[in-house]
Every structure is written in C-alpha cells, then in structure tokens.
Amino acid sequence: xxxxxxxxxxxFTSSLSDEKNGLKISYPLADEKxxxxxxxxxxxxxxxxxxxxxxxxxxxxxxxxxSCFDDLTKPENIELIDLxxxxxxxxxxxxxxxxxxxxxxxxxxxxxxxxxxINKAIKENGTIQTNSGYLKRFGYINPFNKWKEPTLxxxxxxxxxVGYTAILSKIGLPVKIKGTAQILKLPSxxxxxxxxxxxxxxxxxxxxxxxxxxxxxxxxDDSIERPIIEESDAINILSSDQAINDLLTRIGKxxxxxxxxxxxxxxxxxxxxxxxxxxxxxxxxxxxGLVSDISAFDGGACYNVKNIYVQGDPRxxxxxxFAKLELFEKNVxxxxxxxxxxxxxxxxxxxxxxxxxxxEEKSVFxxxxxxxxxxxxxxxxxxxxxxxxxDEKEVYEHIRKHMHYLQTAIIAVPxxxxxxxxxxxxxxxxSNIHYPGSAPLINVYEEPHDGEFDVIRVRYNYSARFAATxxxxxxxxxx
Amino acid sequence: MKKKMDESQYKExxxxxxxxxxxxxEYFRNICKKKNxxxxxxxxxxxxxxxYQIPAVAASAFKKSKGLFKELNDFSxxxxxxxxxxxxxxxxxxxxxxxxxxxxxxNYRLTFGIDDVSRGIGFAPAIRILDALSKKAGYMGHQSLxxxxxALDAAKIHYKELIFTLDVNxxxxxxxxxxxxxxxxxxxxxxxxxxxxxxAEREHEKIGLGGxxxxxxxxxxxxxxxxxxxxxxxYFTFSGGGYSGAKGAIRGEKVNKPEMIKKIASVxxxxxxxxxxxxxxxxxxxxxxxxxxxxxxxxIDDYLFETWHxxxxxxxxxxxxxxxxxxxxxxxxxxxxxxxxxxxxxVSVLQFDTATIRGIKPxxxxxxxxxxxxxxxxxxxxxxxxxxxxxNA
Numbered sequence: 001x002x003x004x005x006x007x008x009x010x011x012f013t014s015s016l017s018d019e020k021n022g023l024k025i026s027y028p029l030a031d032e033k034x035x036x037x038x039x040x041x042x043x044x045x046x047x048x049x050x051x052x053x054x055x056x057x058x059x060x061x062x063x064x065x066x067s068c069f070d071d072l073t074k075p076e077n078i079e080l081i082d083l084x085x086x087x088x089x090x091x092x093x094x095x096x097x098x099x100x101x102x103x104x105x106x107x108x109x110x111x112x113x114x115x116x117x118i119n120k121a122i123k124e125n126g127t128i129q130t131n132s133g134y135l136k137r138f139g140y141i142n143p144f145n146k147w148k149e150p151t152l153x154x155x156x157x158x159x160x161x162v163g164y165t166a167i168l169s170k171i172g173l174p175v176k177i178k179g180t181a182q183i184l185k186l187p188s189x190x191x192x193x194x195x196x197x198x199x200x201x202x203x204x205x206x207x208x209x210x211x212x213x214x215x216x217x218x219x220x221d222d223s224i225e226r227p228i229i230e231e232s233d234a235i236n237i238l239s240s241d242q243a244i245n246d247l248l249t250r251i252g253k254x255x256x257x258x259x260x261x262x263x264x265x266x267x268x269x270x271x272x273x274x275x276x277x278x279x280x281x282x283x284x285x286x287x288x289g290l291v292s293d294i295s296a297f298d299g300g301a302c303y304n305v306k307n308i309y310v311q312g313d314p315r316x317x318x319x320x321x322f323a324k325l326e327l328f329e330k331n332v333x334x335x336x337x338x339x340x341x342x343x344x345x346x347x348x349x350x351x352x353x354x355x356x357x358x359x360e361e362k363s364v365f366x367x368x369x370x371x372x373x374x375x376x377x378x379x380x381x382x383x384x385x386x387x388x389x390x391d392e393k394e395v396y397e398h399i400r401k402h403m404h405y406l407q408t409a410i411i412a413v414p415x416x417x418x419x420x421x422x423x424x425x426x427x428x429x430x431s432n433i434h435y436p437g438s439a440p441l442i443n444v445y446e447e448p449h450d451g452e453f454d455v456i457r458v459r460y461n462y463s464a465r466f467a468a469t470x471x472x473x474x475x476x477x478x479x
Numbered sequence: 480m481k482k483k484m485d486e487s488q489y490k491e492x493x494x495x496x497x498x499x500x501x502x503x504x505e506y507f508r509n510i511c512k513k514k515n516x517x518x519x520x521x522x523x524x525x526x527x528x529x530x531y532q533i534p535a536v537a538a539s540a541f542k543k544s545k546g547l548f549k550e551l552n553d554f555s556x557x558x559x560x561x562x563x564x565x566x567x568x569x570x571x572x573x574x575x576x577x578x579x580x581x582x583x584x585x586n587y588r589l590t591f592g593i594d595d596v597s598r599g600i601g602f603a604p605a606i607r608i609l610d611a612l613s614k615k616a617g618y619m620g621h622q623s624l625x626x627x628x629x630a631l632d633a634a635k636i637h638y639k640e641l642i643f644t645l646d647v648n649x650x651x652x653x654x655x656x657x658x659x660x661x662x663x664x665x666x667x668x669x670x671x672x673x674x675x676x677x678x679a680e681r682e683h684e685k686i687g688l689g690g691x692x693x694x695x696x697x698x699x700x701x702x703x704x705x706x707x708x709x710x711x712x713x714y715f716t717f718s719g720g721g722y723s724g725a726k727g728a729i730r731g732e733k734v735n736k737p738e739m740i741k742k743i744a745s746v747x748x749x750x751x752x753x754x755x756x757x758x759x760x761x762x763x764x765x766x767x768x769x770x771x772x773x774x775x776x777x778x779i780d781d782y783l784f785e786t787w788h789x790x791x792x793x794x795x796x797x798x799x800x801x802x803x804x805x806x807x808x809x810x811x812x813x814x815x816x817x818x819x820x821x822x823x824x825x826v827s828v829l830q831f832d833t834a835t836i837r838g839i840k841p842x843x844x845x846x847x848x849x850x851x852x853x854x855x856x857x858x859x860x861x862x863x864x865x866x867x868x869x870x871n872a
Contacts, residue, residue, distance in 0.1 A: 344798060345854075348537040348829060351513055352506035353550055360513075367546075378544035378569070 005083075007195040011038035012215030018191075021086040027191050028215035032223040038213045039183065039231035043151055046181035046211040053208075055174040059111060061205045062173055066107035068200050069100045080196060084162055087192040090297060093333035098296045098440035099162025099193070106167070109445050115175065117446050118453050121466055127419060130446040132470050133433075134422050138451075139464030147176065147460050150234035150259065154183040156247060157194075158219065158239040161301045161440070165190050166197035169212060170444075171236065171455050179211065180458075183228055186216040189338070219243055226254055234259040234458045241265050259461060261454050266302035267376060267402075268293070268439060269309065269430070270410035271395050273417070277312035285478050286412040287321050289436025291328045293410050296440045298339035300380045302450075303408040303432070303439045307375050309389040309398075318366045318386040322357045325364040325382060335363045335382065342381045374402045392417070396424050403429030407450050410436050415473045426467030433469040435477040443470060484789055490525050495819035496826045497521055497533060504824040506550040510534045528842050530791045531802045535811050535829035538766040541571040548572060548619060551824045558822045560623040562616045563765040564719065571765045572618055576822040579768060580624070586770040586787070587633030590761050593687050593714045598679050599638035600672065602690035602698075605646040606631050608664075626765040630718055638687065642667065642675065644694055669701050680707050689716035692739065693724070693731040699742055708748035711757065715743060718761040723853070737780045751777060760784075762851060766828045767812045773849070781849045783837055790814040792845045794836050797854065800829065802843035807835050809854060 002024050006015070009028035016029040050058075071077060081095050090099070117130045121137045128135045153172045157165055165187055172182040186194060194214065202209040217224040220243065229235065229251055237244050241264045251260060270290060276282045293305045310317045329335060335343055343362035350356035350365055357366045365383040367375070372387040372394060389395050392413070399406060406429040411421055422433055431451040432442060442449065451465035471477055500507050501518045511521070514534050524532035540547050552574035559580060563571040575583070609628040616623040635641055648665040655663050679686040686709070688695070695717075707713070724733040740758060743749065749757060754775040760782040763770040769790040773782030786792040794808040795801060802811075813827045831854040838847030 341797075345537070345539065345831065348800075349540040349545055349547070352508075352510035352536070352540075353547055354505060354509070355546075355550070376544070378542070 007199070009214050010210055011041060011213035016216055023083070023086050025087060025192065027186060027195065030215040030217040030224050032227070035224060035227040036231060039152055039181070039227070042181035042183070042211055042213050045207070046151070046179060049207050049211050050174060050178035055176070058173055058179065058208065059114070061208060062170060063107045064204050065197070065201050066103045069103040070107065072096055072100060084192050088162070088190045089336045089338040090162060091333040091336055094297050095162050101441070102163040102167070105441065105443050114445050118456060122456070122462070127422065129472070130468065132443060132446060133468055133472055134419055135446060135466065135468040136422055136426055137464050137466050138426055141462045141464050145460055145462060149177055149459055150180045152181045152183065152232045153234040153236065153458060154228050154232040156185050156219070156235065156237045156239060157187045158243065161297050162190060162193045166194040167444070168236065169198070171458060172212070175455055175459065180234070182212045183232070184212060184214040185219070186214060188216065191216060220246060222250065225250065229254045232258060234261070236261040236454060236458070238263040259458055261452065261457060263302070263450050265405060266407040266450065267307065267405040268303055268305040268408040268410070269307040269395070269399060270305045270436070271309045271392055271413065271421070272311065272317070273392070273413040274311040275414050276412040277310060277317065282412070282478060286436045287324050289438070289477070290321060290410065291324045292437050293439035294325060294384055295328055295333055295382050298336055298380070299382045300339065301440065303442070305408070305410055305439060306377050306384050308384055308386045309372055309395045310386060311389060311391065314368050314370065314386045314388045318357060318368045321386065322359070322364060322366050326359050326361070329361070329363040329382065339381060342379045346379055346381060346383060372398055374398045376405070392421060392424060396428050399425070399430070400428035406430045408432045408434060408439050410434055410439055412436055418469060418472070422467055422469050429465070431465065431467045433467065435471045435474070437477065438470055441470065486528065489789070489791070489815070492815035492819060493530070493813065493826070494522060494525050496815035496821055497525065499819060500821045500824055500826050503553050503821065504551065506547070507536065507824045510536070530813050531793045531795070531811070531843055533813060533827045535800065535827040536824050538571065538764060538828050538830045541573050541766050541823070541825070542569045543572060544569045553822050554621070556820065556822055558621070560616070560618055560621050561626050561629070561765050562613070562623045564625065564627050570616070572623065573766055573823045573825060574621065576818065576820065578818045579816055579822065582817045583629045583768045584633050586768055587630045588636055590770045590772050591630065591634045591689065591716055592637035593685070593716070596685040596687045596714060597639040598684055599634060599641040599687040599689070600675060601631065601634055601641060601643040602688070602694035603627070603631060603643050603645065605643040606635065607647060608645065627719065634689070644672070669698055672698055676707060680709060683712070685712045685714065687714045687716065689718065691719050691721050692717050692734050693721040696731060696734060696739065699739070699746060702746045704745040705748065706746050710748060710750070711753050713747045713749060713757065715758045716761065717759070718763065740775055764830055766825050766830070767814055769812050769814050776849070779837070779849050784848050786846055786848070787814070792848070793843055794834060794845050794848065795829070803836070804839060804843065805836050807833050810834050810848070
C-alpha cells in the first residue's frame with residue numbers, strides 16, 4: 001500500500017508528484033504565471049509580520065520549530081527519519097547524525113550569545129575565542145558600510161544534505177531590525193525535509209510561514225527564474241559552479257547590483273601531523289573520525305573530506321583508513337541507493353590501478369600519492385586521496401591556489417598548532433577547521449559558511465572572509 | 480572499400496594485441512586477475528570466439544581527471560595523444576602509435592567517403608581551428624591531436640572540393656588579438672551555403688553533407704521545404720553525436736532525430752526509400768579506432784548501426800559486464816591493433832554509452848545496434864548536490 005503525502009504552499013499552488021519506495025509525495029510547483037503575485041504577497045505579509053513581532057519573539061518561535069527535531073527517539077521523528085530515507089535515499093545514520101543532528105546545536109545555543117561572536121569578529125582584528133573554538137576575520141571591513149535589510153531574499157538550492165536545505169530559511173529572519181520575505185527553491189534530490197520544516201513552522205506560527213513561498217521548479221527555467229531575480233533584492237545560491245555562473249549572468253542582465261551569496265563546489269581537506277600518525281592512541285580516533293567525515297552523505301556534501309595530507313607514510317595510512325571505511329559501510333552506514341552507480345563506475349575505472357585502493361563491494365576508493373597536490377575528485381563518493389607532506393606549510397602551498405574550492409579542513413595536530421593552523425589555512429581560504437569526526441557539524445553562531453556569515457552579509461555588504469575552529473584543544477574530542 | 484576480415488584473421492590479430500597488452504600493462508593484468516582470468520584463459524576465449532571474456536578497460540579511465548595516464552599508456556614507443564572533444568570539460572587522452580593513427584584516418588575515410596562524390600560541405604570547424612586546439616592540448620611532453628581532426632583529415636583526402644562552415648575570421652582576429660587576444664570565428668552565411676548546394680544541383684553533381692548536427696541544424700531551420708531536389712544525389716554523414724544539444728564547446732538545441740531527418744528530406748528533396756542508403760551517422764569514440772556506420776531506419780526511427788568490421792561488439796550488463804542477449808546495455812568494443820603492439824590498454828573497451836541490440840549472433844557478438852544514449856551516471860561536482868541536479872541545473 002502506498003503512503004500518500006501532500007505538501008502545500010500558500011503561494012505556489014500547482015503540484016508535482018514523486019513516487020518511490022511506497023511513497024507518493026506531492027510537492028508544490030512554482031508557476032511562472034503567479035511568481036510576481038506571490039512575490040508581492042509575501043513581501044506584504046513580511047512587512048506586516050515583521051513590524052508587529054520583535055526579533056526576540058521570532059527567535060523563540062524559530063527555536064520552537066528547531067526543537068521539534070531535537071529528540072530523535074520521539075515516535076514522530078523516528079517516522080520522519082524513515083520517510084526522509086525512503087524519499088531521498090540517504091542512510092538513516094546520516095539523517096540522524098548529520099542531518100537532524102544539526103538542530104541540537106542551534107536551539108540549545110544560549111540566546112543571549114547569538115550573534116555575539118560574529119559581531120565581535122566583524123569589529124575586532126585578532127583571534128576571538130568562542131564557546132567551542134576560535135574565530136578570525138581575514139580582510140578589512142569598511143566601517144562606513146550601511147546596514148540594509150532586503151525585502152525579498154530568494155534561495156536557489158541544490159542541496160543533498162538533510163537539515164541545511166531547511167535552515168537556510170533562517171537567513172531571512174530578523175537579526176537587528178526586521179526580517180525579509182523569502183522564496184525557496186526545493187532541491188530535487190532532497191525536497192522532503194524543507195517541506196516538513198515549513199509545515200512545522202506553519203503549525204507553530206502560520207503568519208511567519210506566510211512570509212515564505214516554497215516550491216520546486218527545474219533549475220535554469222528562465223520563465224520562473226527571471227521574475228524571481230527581478231523581484232529579489234538578495235539571492236542565495238547553493239549549486240554547481242556551472243549553475244552559479246548561469247544565474248549570475250542572468251542576474252547581471254535582469255537585476256544588476258543585487259546582493260548575491262554564492263556557495264559553489266567545495267572540496268574538503270584533512271591534515272594529519274606526525275604526532276597523530278605515529279601515536280596509535282591518537283591515530284585510531286583520528287581515523288575513526290575521518291571515516292565519518294568521508295562517508296557522510298556518501299561524500300556528496302560540501303564539507304566531505306577529499307584530500308588527506310599526511311605527515312608520514314601515505315600508503316600505510318590509506319590502508320588503515322580503507323579497512324575502517326569498509327567496516328563502517330558494512331556495519332553502520334551503507335552506501336545509499338542513489339550513490340551506488342557512482343561506486344560501480346569508479347570500480348570499473350580504478351579496479352586495475354595500483355594507485356587506487358578499491359573495495360570489491362564498490363563502496364570505498366582511496367588514491368595514494370607520494371607527491372601532494374590539490375586533487376579535484378572526478379566523482380562525489382566515499383572516495384579520497386591520501387598524500388605525503390612534509391609539513392602544514394606544504395599543505396598551505398597546495399591549497400592556497402584553489403581558494404574557490406576551499407571550505408572545510410579536518411586537522412589532527414598538537415594543541416599549540418591549532419591557532420597557527422587557523423591563521424595559515426584561513427589565509428589560504430579555508431573557513432571551517434574541525435576536529436576529525438565533526439566535518440558536518442557546523443555551529444552557525446560561531447562559524448561561517450564558505451567564509452561568510454550569510455545572515456549578516458545579506459544585510460551588510462562587507463568584503464572580508466572568516467574562518468573558525470570548532471575546538472580549542474585536542475582533549476575537546478579525544479578522551 | 481572495407482577489406483573483409485575473416486574470423487581467423489581477427490583471432491590472430493587479437494591474440495597478438497591482447498598478449499602484448501597483457502605483458503605491458505599491469506592495470507590490465509589487475510582487472511583480469513580480479514575476474515580470475517589468466518592470459519591462457521584469454522587466449523582460450525579467443526580460440527572459442529568468446530571474446531566477451533576479455534575484460535574491458537572503461538573508456539572513462541582515459542579521462543584526464545582520472546590521472547591514470549602512466550598506467551594505461553605505453554610511452555616507450557613513438558606516438559601522439561588522441562584527444563576527445565570534451566563535452567564534459569574532461570577530455571580523454573589516448574596515446575596512439577603511428578600505424579594506429581593512420582588506421583583511424585583510414586577508417587574515417589572509409590566511412591566519410593562516398594563513391595563518386597567529390598563535393599562536400601563539412602558542418603564542422605576548419606582544420607586550422609582543430610590544429611590550434613590540438614596544439615593547446617599537448618600533454619606530458621607529447622603532441623596531441625583532436626580526434627575530430629582525424630575525421631576532417633579523412634574527409635579532406637576524399638573530397639576534392641570541400642568547405643567547412645566554421646572558420647577563423649583572419650582579419651578580425653588580427654585586430655582582436657591586439658586588443659584582447661581572442662580569436663574571432665566566422666560562419667559560412669546561409670546564402671553562400673545555398674549557392675554551393677544550388678551549383679551542385681544545377682550541374683547534376685552528387686554532394687556530400689556532413690559533420691555535426693548542431694552546426695547543420697541552424698542552417699536547416701532557415702531553409703524551406705522543397706528548396707532543392709536532389710533525389711539520390713545528396714548524402715548525409717553525421718558524426719560526433721551532439722544530439723543532446725552539446726558537443727565540445729558547441730551548444731545548441733536538443734535534436735529530435737526523426738524530425739531532423741524529415742526536415743532534411745523535405746529541404747533536399749530526398750525520398751524516404753533513400754534514407755537507408757543516403758543518410759547515416761558514425762558512432763566512434765576516442766578510446767577505440769572503430770567507426771561504426773548507421774543508416775537511418777524508418778522502422779526503428781533511429782540510425783541502425785552495423786558494428787565496425789574490424790571490431791567485435793557486445794552489449795553488456797553495466798554491473799557485471801556480462802553480455803546480454805537482447806535489450807539495452809553498455810557497449811563493449813574489442814578491436815585489435817593493426818601492428819599488434821598496443822600503445823594504450825584499449826584493445827577491449829567499455830564505453831559508458833547504452834545501446835539497444837538489433838542483431839546478435841549466438842555467441843553474443845552484436846552485429847547491429849541502435850538508440851545510443853549516454854549512460855545516466857555522470858561525473859558530478861557541486862556544493863552539496865547530486866547527479867540529478869546536474870541535469871536540472
């Protein structure tokens with residue numbers, strides 16, 4: 001028997017059905033005929049709503065929505081995880097740990113401290129100690145820049161990580177003065193959770209929900225995207241570089257000068273220093289952590305580690321990592337159905353190579369190189385490259401030329417090197433420096449996304465970049 | 480004329496090529512080992528005409544992004560890289576020795592050349608453009624040649640009068656180079672093109688038109704029904720695919736093949752019964768010298784390809800690589816080197832294109848196939864997005 005789920009949007013009233021794994025799901029579909037009308041309506045709703053609700057009230061409402069996804073032992077969340085898995089194909093482990101796991105850190109964060117570290121980093125030049133790590137600004141912020149609230153923020157999302165796709169809607173909520181109306185494009189690969197999140201918002205505060213229009217349309221459909229671009233005064237894009245360039249060209253044509261937040265293709269790195277390579281007690285948790293940083297969402301997310309720089313024998317390290325990755329896939333988090341064909345084609349290509357360790361199950365691939373480089377993987381999968389480096393400066397030399405692709409770095413280095421690495425890798429363009437096993441866990445109140453605090457940048461057009469760590473000392477993550 | 484190659488000759492050539500490939504390439508030995516095949520097993524399979532037992536190297540293994548050049552090519556002999564046109568932005572590089580390079584040109588000559596036709600229009604970039612692109616594509620200290628160039632060289636050998644519709648505007652390029660360093664291209668105008676075609680018609684001369692559908696179609700769209708009346712005197716030979724709307728840097732609308740054929744017939748005055756002799760496509764890819772020809776077939780609404788006479792082809796299951804008896808699967812081509820000395824591990828190649836079996840022998844050898852499509856699993860990149868997004872982006 002099929003389970004039917006119908007999602008509705010107050011503004012995009014057409015629908016599109018998707019059937020798989022015993023589910024028939026109807027999603028709202030954007031219709032070119034009413035985009036302008038929808039934009040005008042949500043703008044009007046936002047104007048009324050945000051002038052009659054304080055930022056604190058809205059934050060309480062938002063926390064209430066987020067807290068619904070806190071307790072994953074609740075029957076409704078167990079059911080939700082099952083539905084996300086069936087509709088989008090991700091492993092239950094990934095949905096629980098990295099997708100919905102994100103919300104705990106958001107709504108449990110001290111309300112009085114939200115924005116504190118970000119504001120401090122904007123104003124101060126040094127390295128700031130946050131609750132969990134360090135935060136540093138790179139570049140100059142013009143103090144004469146003016147704060148300007150957008151009236152319509154549109155999100156073009158091609159996300160495949162549960163959680164992030166929905167919390168982007170928080171960018172439009174008020175920071176200082178008031179919030180903005182928002183249009184969200186549903187990503188075709190992971191449409192389910194954003195609609196659940198908005199439904200939850202609707203039950204808690206239907207009027208706030210009415211400041212957002214959300215639906216699917218085929219990316220690149222100019223008949224839909226043109227009016228959205230024309231109406232928006234800020235656009236947030238998470239997509240392939242090709243899609244970003246295409247949208248930027250059209251933004252230049254239809255609405256030049258509006259604010260754009262761009263999140264393109266990213267390639268994660270890891271640096272493991274000799275102190276961790278040579279000490280079995282520290283090597284084991286490092287490798288265990290890397291296993292989840294590589295495997296989360298089958299390596300398809302922006303934060304997944306791809307390039308691993310090791311201050312030691314890369315082959316030996318790779319073999320240990322490979323064994324753990326295979327076990328993890330077998331016992332904890334299987335390759336999702338969506339990603340299996342990538343594993344098959346990688347196996348067809350690499351099963352004969354001496355440079356690539358490939359699993360017979362087609363679930364894990366590791367390239368081993370004596371000479372380091374910044375490697376751009378040809379497939380997004382549980383597929384990494386391990387290379388020998390002499391030290392962190394050599395890593396810096398390789399990554400700094402590829403700033404465009406940088407975001408997450410996993411480091412396993414002695415305590416005294418954590419801050420120097422924040423400064424060095426931050427200079428290269430890395431924005432999130434995490435301990436092994438925490439690549440997917442971004443703390444939105446202390447860490448930027450791709451070097452940006454989108455929630456600020458959409459209102460305050462600075463040109464600096466930020467980088468942060470999510471730990472201060474190694475005992476934060478190694479018992 | 481294609482020289483007939485009987486089975487015993489094919490077997491001997493294949494044995495020599497496979498043995499040499501086995502000896503040279505550890506990569507090939509590794510994939511054989513994973514499938515529990517020794518060289519003796521391969522020789523036995525060849526004797527029994529069970530060529531499908533020879534494991535294939537995935538064509539995409541030759542792509543630049545895979546970084547397997549040293550494991551897949553033999554640089555100890557003379558040679559040049561053949562380079563694909565790289566629609567994905569990730570070209571294949573296949574190191575090819577001189578006899579094999581000549582063979583590729585010869586194969587294209589046999590497929591592009593039409594007897595008694597000396598006038599031709601190539602809907603393709605001029606050779607000088609491809610020469611320049613080839614020069615830029617040099618890799619690892621070796622000269623590189625665009626695979627597309629082989630086809631054009633072959634056409635140039637056959638057709639006494641041949642023009643290409645895309646060329647460099649020399650004067651404007653000179654000026655532009657001084658300002659921004661860019662090359663300015665010029666397309667043959669519709670009127671010029673019509674004049675050339677009309678002259679052939681007037682003189683009752685046969686004419687061959689061919690190349691990329693994406694470069695022909697914009698002209699075709701502007702031509703009228705009944706514009707010409709060639710009967711059996713016009714021949715069309717397409718190559719390089721591009722039906723999806725993209726080929727290398729060339730971009731256009733997605734091509735509906737049956738509609739395009741109808742339009743060609745109506746513009747050039749070609750009767751339906753001539754479709755199976757006068758309109759063809761060539762299926763070839765950089766990782767193999769084979770150039771299989773397919774004539775338009777009204778019954779299946781597609782080109783019906785005949786496997787290149789010097790290759791043995793199979794349609795195989797994408798997961799297991801086992802040959803299938805009917806339906807769809809991936810294309811596997813096995814083609815021996817002319818000199819028996821492979822310069823790359825590409826004697827047996829698995830291409831990530833699917834096709835439908837239209838003719839098959841009891842030993843699984845596919846004689847005819849149709850409906851070639853790109854296998855859905857594409858390489859991807861992006862900030863948190865999946866393969867489907869690429870198509871939707």
